[in-house]
Amino acid sequence: MTRSQRYQFIIDYFEKHNPDAETELMYNDPYQLLVAVILSAQCTDKRVNMTTPAIFEKYPDVHALSKASFDELFPLIRSISYPNNKTKHLIGMAKAVVENFNGDIPMTIEELTQLPGVGRKTANVITSVIDQQPNMAVDTHVMRVSKRIGLVSNSAATPLAIEKQLVSNIAEQYIHKAHHWLILHGRYICVARTPKCEVCGIRPACKFFQTYIKKKEKRT
Secondary structure, eight states, X not given: OOHHHHHHHHHHHHHHHOTXXXXXXXXXXXXXXXXXXXXXXXXXXXXXXXXHHHHHHHOOSHHHHHTOOHHHHGGGGTTSSSHHHHHHHHHHHHHHHHHHHTTOOOOSHHHHTTSTTOOHHHHHHXXXXXXXXXXXXXXXXXXXXXXXXXXXXXXXXXXXXXXXXXXXXXOHHHHHHHHHHHHHHHHHTSOSSSOOGGGOTTGGGOHHIIIIIHHHHHHO
């Protein structure tokens, strides 16, 4: 199977089996999603979803959050990974949005990455989820799954290199969904230690399955 055939198989499969893939983070507006995504770095969506309601109740918009003090916000996110840095990032982000963008969450990669705590991955999530822009956020799940399947080359060693290869091979209208397809597949099927190949529907297109699992089956 060629790489283009592999991409087509993956897109066709997920379009049929998960056509409405979306983030598992809970949010009601761009402000809430941005807060949730900043908190989600190296933390589970489940934990973030348990934490954000109290934050949004006390700080319902970016203006309120921009006036928060470290000592006020920190207790609300104490259970999140790296709470010190994330507390500072959230307050700094909110102040920057109010001061530089009139309180509106910007919708370009260039503007978003000017905000404290917002890197390219977070900016890609915000623009693809809120605005359905053809941007591909690359986290550990996307890195692992895209390499296992064979969507990107082994030489793609950085998130940006993987992002560029994925974006160049996926039709624009699918990119904002493909991000979720790969994340969810990595979260529930193509897990890190023991991928659940026995229940995976994309085995026919997966280089990992074809190369390693089938060889192992032949030896047993």
